[in-house]
Amino acid sequence: MIYYYDPYWWYFLDLDPYDQEKIREKVPDVQHPENNIKPGEIVLWDAHFGPNEGQLPLERLVENPYFELVRMFSPDEPFQVLGGYDYEIYVFRRTELAQY
Numbered sequence: 001m002i003y004y005y006d007p008y009w010w011y012f013l014d015l016d017p018y019d020q021e022k023i024r025e026k027v028p029d030v031q032h033p034e035n036n037i038k039p040g041e042i043v044l045w046d047a048h049f050g051p052n053e054g055q056l057p058l059e060r061l062v063e064n065p066y067f068e069l070v071r072m073f074s075p076d077e078p079f080q081v082l083g084g085y086d087y088e089i090y091v092f093r094r095t096e097l098a099q100y
Contacts, residue, residue, distance in 0.1 A: 034066035
């Protein structure tokens, strides 16, 4: 399962956005993103849609012991998006157990 915020991710991943078995827009619980996400599932967070439309600050994933950062992408030429964030994309994987 892949959770995403940018409304075009499903297109770039060549997935059907209505196939709720493979891809879903937004995590179900922004206060506790580990809830209702199974180990091994992926969260694609981007600096524009994640904190703004998605109401999920990056810190809730970075500081969450149930998620591991898989990869971070930033453009060669930095630019700011809504809210004054530098645009970046983070890929997180839900872990089996809390990482300490």
